[in-house]
Amino acid sequence: METVATTRRRLHGALYRLTIWPAIGALVAPALGVARAAIDEAIELIGNKVPAYGQKTLKHQGVAQAQLARAEAKLGSCRAYFFEAFEQAWQEAVSDRPITLKRKGDMQLAMTHATQECAQAVRLIQEIAGASAIREESPFAQHFRDAHVIAQHGFTNASKLESVGQILLGLDPDWPFFRF
Numbered sequence: 001m002e003t004v005a006t007t008r009r010r011l012h013g014a015l016y017r018l019t020i021w022p023a024i025g026a027l028v029a030p031a032l033g034v035a036r037a038a039i040d041e042a043i044e045l046i047g048n049k050v051p052a053y054g055q056k057t058l059k060h061q062g063v064a065q066a067q068l069a070r071a072e073a074k075l076g077s078c079r080a081y082f083f084e085a086f087e088q089a090w091q092e093a094v095s096d097r098p099i100t101l102k103r104k105g106d107m108q109l110a111m112t113h114a115t116q117e118c119a120q121a122v123r124l125i126q127e128i129a130g131a132s133a134i135r136e137e138s139p140f141a142q143h144f145r146d147a148h149v150i151a152q153h154g155f156t157n158a159s160k161l162e163s164v165g166q167i168l169l170g171l172d173p174d175w176p177f178f179r180f
Contacts, residue, residue: 018090024177027156028114030150031115032078034147035122035143035147036075038122038139039068041125042068042071045132045140049132058128070121071125074117074118074121075118081110084110105173108160108175109164114156115150116151119147119150119151121147123144162174
């Protein structure tokens, strides 16, 4: 049988010091996955598709190469930033330090940035795929819809940048979840 002291210790562990932030952060994983899937499928398409009225595959076109590289960079950089922000918060939590408002702002910024950048990466892929991406049954169309739905979620949409900016300027943020 668990004692009250054990329960109290368990409920006040590192994960609980992070309060709601891991749950909100879980919204980022699908965005990262959608962007990764879109890029991987684009690589396959780029190697085989010759655009209408064209003579060479997208693989040999500089615009497609550059767009693909931009999409990959967006995904890689936002992923790294997201994991870095949460790793720092985790280290504070396991060191028994409270999660500060600044750290919460860092996590929120990393989450919002990740979902927004993933949507932009998918948008770049959509441009590469061209008409192959506009059909409703196209996986590119599905990735586009999914990435943009995630980017509009109430916890990670672009409006959360305003609250993070308030924190950076030493103001009280107007988003109530920073109080948790």
